[in-house]
Amino acid sequence: MSKLRNILIGAGIATVGAIGVKKAVDYFQEKKQEEAVSQLPEDASISNPQEEVAFAVVESNSVQDFLDKTFGTVGRYQPNRSPKIFEYQDKDYMVIWAYDQQQSKNQMLVFLYTDKGREMIGxxxxxxSKTDYRLNMQNTPFAVAVNGKKLQSGEGETSGTNDVDFVLA
Incomplete structure (x- = not known):
């Protein structure tokens, strides 16, 4: 979890208060309740460390500068759901849900932290009325849930939805 804390501090990202470790299957099943996520007690242990996720729910406004710099337009993307930063199986990820002012649609953006910085993988x-996607997550244990389907890679369109989520593949 110290690696995750270093990422948060280095990026200047403020948390909403939910920082902890949980069984990954529980964490991703409770994706709708990210604001009220419970943490394991300090003395609790998870039998298989490969099944645990260290997470932080962050303040939406703390990723605004990152979005502005990454996409080159101030205010184009406005976070509309609490972003998540987490560590799973020794890799770090960030997921941001935002409204794209330029294209008038919701957007979910997925980043993998690498030695070179953040790499967009989704x-x-x-x-x-319409959902479009570009995904490069086939080398991760994750997928995007859209209309009951799990997508990991490719580029395309599907029917519209009011919600997409980041889930275990």
Whole structure:
């Protein structure tokens, strides 16, 4: 978890208060309740460390500068759900849900932290009438859930939705 704390501090990202370790399967099943996520007691242990996730729910406004610099337009993306930063199986990820002011749609952006910085491995734009995606997550244990389907890679369009989520593949 110290690696995750260093990422948060280095990026100037403020948490909402939910920082902890949980069984990954529980954490990802409770994705709708990220604000009220419970933490394991300090003396608790998870039998298999490969099954645990260290996480932080962050303040939406603390990723605004990152979004502005990454996409080159101040205010284009406005976070509309608490972003998540987490460590799973020795890799670090950031997921941001935002509204794209330029294209008038919701967007889920997925980043993998690497030695070179943050690498975007997923982008899903969605409205009630259409969902478009570009995903490069086949080398990760994750997928994007859209309309009951789990997508890991490729580029395309599917029917519209009001919600997409980041889940275990």
């Amino acid at each position: 982008s899903v734009g969605y409205t009630a």
